[in-house]
Amino acid sequence: MRNNSLVSIHDITKADYETILNLAEKFETNPKRKILEDFVVATLFFEPSTRTRLSFESAASRLGAKVIGFSDTTSTSVKKGESLKDTILMVSNYSDIIVMRHPKEGSARFASEVSPVPIINAGDGSNQHPTQCLLDLYSIRKTQKKLDNLHIAFIGDLKYGRTVHSLVIALTNYQTTFHLVSPIELKLPSSVKRYIKEKNLEYHQYTELEDVIPNVDILYMTRIQQERFADPLEYERVKNSYVLRNSMLENAKKNLRVLHPLPRVNEITEDVDDNPKAYYFDQARNGVFVRQALLATILGAKLGK
Ligand code: CP
DSSP: OOOGGGGGGGSSHHHHHHHHHHOOOOOOOOHOOOOTTOEEEEEEEOOOOOOHHHHHHHHHTTTTTTTEESSGGSSGGGGGGHHHHHHHHHHHHSSEEEEEESSSSSSSHHHHHOOOOOEEEEEETBBBBBHHHHHHHHHHHHHSOOSSOOOEEEOOOOOTTHHHHHHHHHHHTTOOEEEEEEEEOOOHHHHHHHHHTTTOOOOOEEEEEGTTTTGGGEEEOOOGGGGGGGGGGHHHHHTTOBOOOOOGGGGGGTEEEEEEEEEOSSSSSSSGTTTTTOOHHHHHHHHHHHHHHHHHHHHTTTOOO
């Protein structure tokens, strides 16, 4: 990691993932460990969030850290025209680490280059969401008891979905077979597919969700990212492309689990929620343990006994 920042899933190795996932397991066993009492964690959210911000704040609080920050910019000096650089420099005076979400791709990298304290990227535009990626890996490993040799389907907005980009890249470190289901307009970008090709892994592209359900271990559903479309008519055309209903899981493998980074709009109907294969709410809960592990690791806090 550069300056101990986590900006992209490229900043860490497969060995790092596994260290963080193993530590997260310890936090899941006992989340209340006050090992960051002397630290201040800043959460700067220039874009809306429920899970990422609150799970980071919950993680920091459970570790005993103080939390400062903002969840929108309307009450900050960003409204008066303060630059990202100045905002980061100011907040670094008041905190030991900054968790930042921003709509612009590359903003987290820029912040890490000007910041004297570590930056954790909590999502930068359509680019990357590395901490979601780690909690997704944790959720896959927990439900499948392994990360290698899995068939993983990504469904929906593979073009703009930053969680998809980070997770596909991370999974190229394992013997993954990728099943990519999207409308033609929202295919996985070639810049991400390149990583699959470089590792000589198999990928298959589909336009129909039903074609993949019986053959995969993980269905990773995603929301069509309305906020990333320049043309509202294009969004209208694709917004209801995939809807997973409970009846569609009848022929799924026993070990299949449905993941979704959330929020969902209408891509998973509520009748799926009671199916034991639905794992998306547990997945979001896992975010607290993974983010505890990340904060503790980056800030150099030891678990002790
Ligand atoms: N998964 C995720 O990033 O959710 P939020 O947008 O609510 O943080």
